[in-house]
Amino acid sequence: xxxxxxxxxxLGDGNLQDILPMGNSLIISSLxxxxxxxxxxxxxxxxxxxKSISIDDICFYELNEHTDRSGIDVMLQxxxxxxxxxxxxxxxxxxxxxxxxxxxxxxQTKNIEVVPLVGPSxxxxxxxxxxxxxxxxxxxxxxxxxxxxxxQRLKQLEGRAVAENQTQIFIEAPYRNNQLLQDIxxxxxxxxxxxxxxxxxxTEQYIRTQTxxxxxxxxxxxxxxxxxxxxxK
Amino acid sequence: xxxxxxxxxxLGDGNLQDILPMGNSLIISSLxxxxxxxxxxxxxxxxxxxKSISIDDICFYELNEHTDRSGIDVMLQxxxxxxxxxxxxxxxxxxxxxxxxxxxxxxQTKNIEVVPLVGPSxxxxxxxxxxxxxxxxxxxxxxxxxxxxxxQRLKQLEGRAVAENQTQIFIEAPYRNNQLLQDIxxxxxxxxxxxxxxxxxxTEQYIRTQTxxxxxxxxxxxxxxxxxxxxxK
Numbered sequence: 001x002x003x004x005x006x007x008x009x010x011l012g013d014g015n016l017q018d019i020l021p022m023g024n025s026l027i028i029s030s031l032x033x034x035x036x037x038x039x040x041x042x043x044x045x046x047x048x049x050x051k052s053i054s055i056d057d058i059c060f061y062e063l064n065e066h067t068d069r070s071g072i073d074v075m076l077q078x079x080x081x082x083x084x085x086x087x088x089x090x091x092x093x094x095x096x097x098x099x100x101x102x103x104x105x106x107x108q109t110k111n112i113e114v115v116p117l118v119g120p121s122x123x124x125x126x127x128x129x130x131x132x133x134x135x136x137x138x139x140x141x142x143x144x145x146x147x148x149x150x151x152q153r154l155k156q157l158e159g160r161a162v163a164e165n166q167t168q169i170f171i172e173a174p175y176r177n178n179q180l181l182q183d184i185x186x187x188x189x190x191x192x193x194x195x196x197x198x199x200x201x202x203t204e205q206y207i208r209t210q211t212x213x214x215x216x217x218x219x220x221x222x223x224x225x226x227x228x229x230x231x232x233k
Numbered sequence: 234x235x236x237x238x239x240x241x242x243x244l245g246d247g248n249l250q251d252i253l254p255m256g257n258s259l260i261i262s263s264l265x266x267x268x269x270x271x272x273x274x275x276x277x278x279x280x281x282x283x284k285s286i287s288i289d290d291i292c293f294y295e296l297n298e299h300t301d302r303s304g305i306d307v308m309l310q311x312x313x314x315x316x317x318x319x320x321x322x323x324x325x326x327x328x329x330x331x332x333x334x335x336x337x338x339x340x341q342t343k344n345i346e347v348v349p350l351v352g353p354s355x356x357x358x359x360x361x362x363x364x365x366x367x368x369x370x371x372x373x374x375x376x377x378x379x380x381x382x383x384x385q386r387l388k389q390l391e392g393r394a395v396a397e398n399q400t401q402i403f404i405e406a407p408y409r410n411n412q413l414l415q416d417i418x419x420x421x422x423x424x425x426x427x428x429x430x431x432x433x434x435x436t437e438q439y440i441r442t443q444t445x446x447x448x449x450x451x452x453x454x455x456x457x458x459x460x461x462x463x464x465x466k
Contacts, residue, residue: 006361006362015256017254017255017256018254018255018256018257018351019254019256019351020254020351021250021251021252021253021254021255022250022251022254022255023248023250023251023252024251093357093361093367094361095360095361095362095364095367096357096360096361096367096368097367097368098367100361101364101365101366101367102364104361104362104363104364105364105365105442106364107364108363108364108428108441108442108443109442114362114364114440115362115438115440116357116358116359116361116362116433116440118251118252118253118351118352118353118358118434119351120351121354121357123357124326124329124349124354124356124357125349125351126349127328127329128239128326128327128328128329128333128337128349129239129328129337129347129348129349130337130341131328131334131335131337131338131339131340131341131347132334132338133334134326134328134329134330134331134334135329135330135372135374136371136372136373136374137371137372138369138370138371138372138399139368139369139370139371140369140399141368141369166371166373195341200349201351205348207347207348207349208341209338209341209342210341
């Protein structure tokens with residue numbers, strides 16, 4: 001049986017050599033089957049990894065929120081025939097915050113070997129640089145869109161950070177970052193610490209930890225920037 | 234002011250080029266000050282990254298469980314004088330499950346630029362390959378040593394996996410892995426899923442997801458192997 005490789009990509013415009021191990025390229029160049037979130041950007045990524053790659057010889061399966069879940073088994077077919085398959089995410093590590101996890105879960109039930117490759121995770125990079133507790137942390141994805149529900153969730157996460165000594169990590173759709181920050185500033189305790197990590201691994205990288213009361217005195221604008229938020233007591 | 238670099242290392246005997254981006258080497262070779270958990274293994278790592286590195290010209294600060302926390306400020310002194318400093322962990326990403334976080338926290342209060350480099354995280358690699366929920370997960374470090382407390386904690390984590398749809402990730406001292414597995418098998422529900430990920434990125438890499446009832450029928454031995462455990466409903 002083939003091997004199912006999980007292939008991370010860059011998080012932004014950063015230099016490939018600074019962000020991905022060279023060994024990944026060799027594996028990528030050897031594959032002819034890929035499961036991808038978006039074929040166009042996957043093609044661009046493959047070309048950036050290996051200019052000599054013959055895109056026309058590659059079979060892509062598209063897997064995103066529009067994909068019928070019953071079609072996943074077909075994507076594993078090459079593996080049964082001895083061909084290895086790669087899953088490529090849109091940004092960062094596949095199956096962490098994208099649909100790849102469904103494929104991996106099915107592969108695990110079929111005893112297919114799953115091999116994750118090293119790459120950038122905004123969760124780990126921001127946690128390393130935050131100074132917060134890395135021995136106990138939770139990534140909880142997106143907060144609720146509804147303002148009241150969002151504020152309630154923020155209070156719950158702050159409570160858990162204090163009660164369990166657990167760093168709480170979350171994200172927001174980039175165009176809503178500034179609104180979320182206003183909710184954070186008005187909801188959390190002045191002594192609670194917030195780390196804002198934005199555009200990681202790019203030339204615009206920004207990572208800063210301060211208390212909520214310190215943040216309140218600073219003009220911040222993270223509109224449309226890829227940003228991750230961490231809170232800790 | 235200098236920059237504080239967070240420098241990941243390999244997780245085991247894996248090939249450096251397969252695990253760390255080439256760009257990391259250039260940064261490492263440019264530094265003369267390092268904060269490390271163990272000077273001997275840090276020296277060995279630096280030599281493996283760059284054979285031409287002059288170890289005698291390097292200033293090491295040792296930071297581990299024996300280090301007096303009041304000495305941390307001294308370790309940041311080179312940064313105030315314009316020299317960049319690297320933090321190297323024993324395995325994987327610094328400040329995630331080692332003392333580096335204290336230094337980073339202090340650096341953040343002094344407005345020192347903190348730059349995390351990409352490297353292997355057993356938490357992210359195992360989560361990618363588990364097929365479990367990567368949009369909501371918690372890493373909770375070590376479980377209690379006391380058997381009763383450990384079993385209670387396992388039940389609590391299983392409860393949270395179900396109630397909050399949150400993957401729960403934990404580790405154990407390698408010589409206690411088999412005992413922990415017995416407690417897991419006897420405590421958790423038969424339908425709960427367990428992923429065991431061992432010796433990641435090495436030639437002995439093993440990653441497998443099954444239900445507790447399936448695991449119970451298999452002879453497993455992870456004694457003295459670096460292993461990470463994930464549970465999900």
